[in-house]
Amino acid sequence: MDSEARTFPPRPILGVQAVYARQSSCPADFAMVTVDFEPREGGIAFQVAADLDIGGWDHRSGISRSDIATFHTALDSGVREALAELGVGTTAAVSVVLRSMRVHELDSHAKAFRAAGHVAVRNALALAYEPSPGPRRRRT
Template identity: 55%
Template sequence: MGYLRRMESEPRVFPPRPIRGVRARYARQAGCPSDFADVTVDFEPWEEGFAFEAADSADVTEGSCREQLPGFHAALAAGMREELADQGDGFAVAVAVVLRSVRVHDVDSHDRSFHMAGRLAVREALAQAYGPPPLPKHRA
């Protein structure tokens, strides 16, 4: 069950207010290569739909991965869209996401890492906006 499915029947708009400085770090050590992505984003109320951009002033901490950044950005945005879609009906998305900083690792950063970081960033923003997700109901 998504964060917003527990809301009353009137549609909510995400985000209800600016949610800035959301950090999502996806790091998994399961062998070589592992997974690593670390981003900080702002969620701003916007027109209906989803918009993503990297700020001109975005802080980029990277090694030799600069040519891969556009692919990482696309994977990050795709993960965000996917997580928002998984929330189901009951809310409208009207958000501009602004990438403020990104950290990558020469070996362990790849599209999958950034896709997962995008999902985590949306979960964190939803928790900041609406509180923690509902607990699963106990079946007797």
């Protein structure tokens, strides 16, 4: 990794998927999100898309609108925590837009969405800075 100062994200990173699922016991954990990381002038902004797609949720589920708002807040917290842990020389100047989320009426909770925020940042960093796999040579 180079030692030059850099800003995250270096370019728009769209459609980053993050899943946090743990089913080793009851209760289990489940959160699935798709977010966009878009450059901005400075700081960190979290937005929920106006056309947010929420899978697994309707008026009959055990999840309320208040729960959904709590999940948004938890995701925002997880993203901010992970961005605060960026290495020396990397500055976050990002707008994070929540595009879709999937919930489970029993296994989704704030801690799972907070963890999904960490996963989303890790996935976006990999997309931004890890070398993309080049064409593979065919062996003859």
